[in-house]
Amino acid sequence: MNRIKNAFENKKAFIAFITCGDPDLETTAKVVREAAKNGADLIELGIPFSDPTAEGPVIQGANLRALSGGVKTDMIFDLVKELRTDVTIPMVFMTYANVVFSYGAEKFIGKCSEVGIDGIILPDLPFEEKDEFAPICKKYDVSLISLIAPTSAGRIAMIAKEAEGFIYIVSSLGVTGMRSEIKTDLDSIVKVVRENTKVPCAIGFGISRPEQAANAARVSDGAIVGSAIVKIIEQYGRDAAPHVGEYVKSMKDAVASV
Amino acid sequence: MTNPKGRFGIHGGQYIPETLMNAVIELEEAYEKYKNDPEFNKELTALLNDYAGRPSRLYYAEKMTRDLGGAKIYLKREDLNHTGAHKINNVLGQALLAKKMGKTRLIAETGAGQHGVATATAAALMGMECVVFMGEEDTIRQALNVYRMKLLGATVVPVKTGTATLKDAVSEAMREWTSRIDDTHYCLGSVMGPHPFPTIVRDFQAVISHEIKMQMLEKEGRLPDAVIACVGGGSNAIGSFYHFIEDKNVRLIGCEAAGRGIDTFETAATIATGKLGIFHGMKSYFCQDSDGQIAPVYSISAGLDYPGVGPEHANLHDTGRAEYVPVTDEEAVEAFEYLAKTEGIIAAIESSHAVAHAIKLAPTLSPEKIIVITISGRGDKDCAAIARYRGENISE
Numbered sequence: 147m148n149r150i151k152n153a154f155e156n157k158k159a160f161i162a163f164i165t166c167g168d169p170d171l172e173t174t175a176k177v178v179r180e181a182a183k184n185g186a187d188l189i190e191l192g193i194p195f196s197d198p199t200a201e202g203p204v205i206q207g208a209n210l211r212a213l214s215g216g217v218k219t220d221m222i223f224d225l226v227k228e229l230r231t232d233v234t235i236p237m238v239f240m241t242y243a244n245v246v247f248s249y250g251a252e253k254f255i256g257k258c259s260e261v262g263i264d265g266i267i268l269p270d271l272p273f274e275e276k277d278e279f280a281p282i283c284k285k286y287d288v289s290l291i292s293l294i295a296p297t298s299a300g301r302i303a304m305i306a307k308e309a310e311g312f313i314y315i316v317s318s319l320g321v322t323g324m325r326s327e328i329k330t331d332l333d334s335i336v337k338v339v340r341e342n343t344k345v346p347c348a349i350g351f352g353i354s355r356p357e358q359a360a361n362a363a364r365v366s367d368g369a370i371v372g373s374a375i376v377k378i379i380e381q382y383g384r385d386a387a388p389h390v391g392e393y394v395k396s397m398k399d400a401v402a403s404v
Numbered sequence: 405m406t407n408p409k410g411r412f413g414i415h416g417g418q419y420i421p422e423t424l425m426n427a428v429i430e431l432e433e434a435y436e437k438y439k440n441d442p443e444f445n446k447e448l449t450a451l452l453n454d455y456a457g458r459p460s461r462l463y464y465a466e467k468m469t470r471d472l473g474g475a476k477i478y479l480k481r482e483d484l485n486h487t488g489a490h491k492i493n494n495v496l497g498q499a500l501l502a503k504k505m506g507k508t509r510l511i512a513e514t515g516a517g518q519h520g521v522a523t524a525t526a527a528a529l530m531g532m533e534c535v536v537f538m539g540e541e542d543t544i545r546q547a548l549n550v551y552r553m554k555l556l557g558a559t560v561v562p563v564k565t566g567t568a569t570l571k572d573a574v575s576e577a578m579r580e581w582t583s584r585i586d587d588t589h590y591c592l593g594s595v596m597g598p599h600p601f602p603t604i605v606r607d608f609q610a611v612i613s614h615e616i617k618m619q620m621l622e623k624e625g626r627l628p629d630a631v632i633a634c635v636g637g638g639s640n641a642i643g644s645f646y647h648f649i650e651d652k653n654v655r656l657i658g659c660e661a662a663g664r665g666i667d668t669f670e671t672a673a674t675i676a677t678g679k680l681g682i683f684h685g686m687k688s689y690f691c692q693d694s695d696g697q698i699a700p701v702y703s704i705s706a707g708l709d710y711p712g713v714g715p716e717h718a719n720l721h722d723t724g725r726a727e728y729v730p731v732t733d734e735e736a737v738e739a740f741e742y743l744a745k746t747e748g749i750i751a752a753i754e755s756s757h758a759v760a761h762a763i764k765l766a767p768t769l770s771p772e773k774i775i776v777i778t779i780s781g782r783g784d785k786d787c788a789a790i791a792r793y794r795g796e797n798i799s800e
Contacts, residue, residue, distance in 0.1 A: 298425070
């Protein structure tokens with residue numbers, strides 16, 4: 147059974163992003179367990195890609211460190227399998243279309259289902275191209291997560307109507323990364339989403355501080371944080387787990403206070 | 405219900421972030437509106453003729469023909485265009501379109517710097533702001549073009565990520581476009597990226613084959629037997645091929661950059677060594693590893709140093725309508741020197757890849773056969789790098 151709905155059941159969700167293999171897979175396993183222990187409701191596991199066109203400098207750096215460390219897609223499937231011996235919260239992959247395509251879509255998505263991955267986020271797969279993977283995702287009960295951007299005017303209803311798992315609302319123009327201020331009219335986007343689907347939606351891009359997370363959770367069903375966590379891992383390397391745990395706790399408390 | 409647009413066989417499509425979808429839809433609508441608009445076409449033709457110097461010459465390379473002792477060789481002289489390459493054909497079209505769309509700022513990626521220079525030129529002419537992304541490695545290889553862009557009023561951003569070459573410049577230009585769409589048009593330089601770019605760029609470059617056809621009929625009273633052009637993303641090649649696609653007796657030959665050889669990792673020959681993938685907005689062939697990580701490709705030519713190929717070329721390869729052959733650095737450098745000594749023409753190192761293949765092909769054909777080589781750009785920009793390749797250090 148797909149676990150994603152558990153993240154949003156009677157609560158606002160705090161969603162944490164971690165790049166697999168940065169700086170190594172042992173650290174990723176420790177960080178995921180620590181984040182789960184401290185209240186993360188859903189984990190996005192990034193499979194590194196050589197040319198992550200939707201990422202800002204922080205996550206680009208993480209991708210590079212992971213790949214130079216020799217991480218391969220199969221090693222990440224093994225990591226998830228091992229994590230699933232005790233981690234019960236939903237986990238999704240975030241990567242780029244070519245990683246899935248080159249592995250073989252059927253093989254990749256089948257393997258997701260086998261090891262316990264509940265969804266896939268592909269920032270370079272818009273609504274118009276989702277048939278590339280959507281039928282296979284459906285077959286294996288792996289949710290293909292849709293994204294909605296500040297520039298999605300006129301497209302929100304169409305995207306929301308066919309959304310699965312949860313909807314990832316991109317808070318700002320540009321790439322991933324921390325921002326001092328989010329100016330997009332998120333209320334209006336969420337309103338259109340609500341009118342068209344019961345699938346929950348969470349806001350990401352640019353969120354790093356507890357009050358920003360609380361704002362996102364107030365407007366939507368949850369907050370997604372990537373670069374701020376990756377930055378902690380960049381700073382503390384193999385010793386990052388307790389620091390990430392502490393950070394996740396502060397963010398989860400902020401989200402839960404809404 | 406989805407509607408995958410802009411397909412060439414299985415290739416093409418729109419694999420881009422949601423943030424950019426409305427921008428490419430808006431671009432497609434504007435292009436559909438203006439492409440058959442008489443006023444737009446009148447303005448564009450005036451720019452191409454009076455400003456860029458079209459039509460470009462189709463020159464009979466008599467000395468080269470005699471020396472190689474086979475097919476008759478013609479050179480399509482895109483190097484004689486204003487700014488020194490075929491890139492201006494596409495840029496004038498896109499800049500005019502962007503202006504009609506109310507955009508005030510052009511961004512572009514560039515490899516060798518020719519597309520960057522062309523974009524900076526059009527921006528200066530039309531009073532638009534211009535930012536060009538260029539791999540840091542390429543800003544060193546093509547320092548002269550960096551200076552030209554600055555002189556034309558553009559900002560050049562050296563890209564340090566990845567391999568610091570053309571693919572990273574494309575990635576960075578895409579990132580920039582997602583952060584600023586309202587006033588900015590991404591003036592993509594090749595027949596690649598998401599739909600509608602491969603179609604728009606091809607249409608603006610198709611003037612090359614249109615002219616070759618007319619000039620050939622005028623000079624020889626018949627079509628050529630082969631058209632040869634270099635292929636990175638593939639804009640001058642598709643421009644040279646397009647109006648011959650239906651003429652099945654005309655061989656279409658694309659020359660890819662093999663770098664140090666297709667049996668080495670230091671190559672950029674996508675069709676020879678790549679496999680099907682999804683990257684930079686399109687499905688096509690890409691040099692990549694078994695996990696789908698894009699390969700750090702290499703060629704002496706900054707303009708062909710790209711790990712992918714345009715979707716229409718991928719399809720012409722699939723259907724067998726065009727042939728794609730690898731040409732090494734060494735062969736290209738020899739052709740660069742050969743054309744200079746034989747015809748007094750210093751061609752770009754990119755175009756020299758096409759010349760190199762013609763040098764191999766011409767002697768195998770009878771003198772009644774006719775070959776057209778597209779000289780996509782001039783080689784002044786390459787002189788310092790070629791000198792270095794030959795172990796000579798010159799200061800510019």
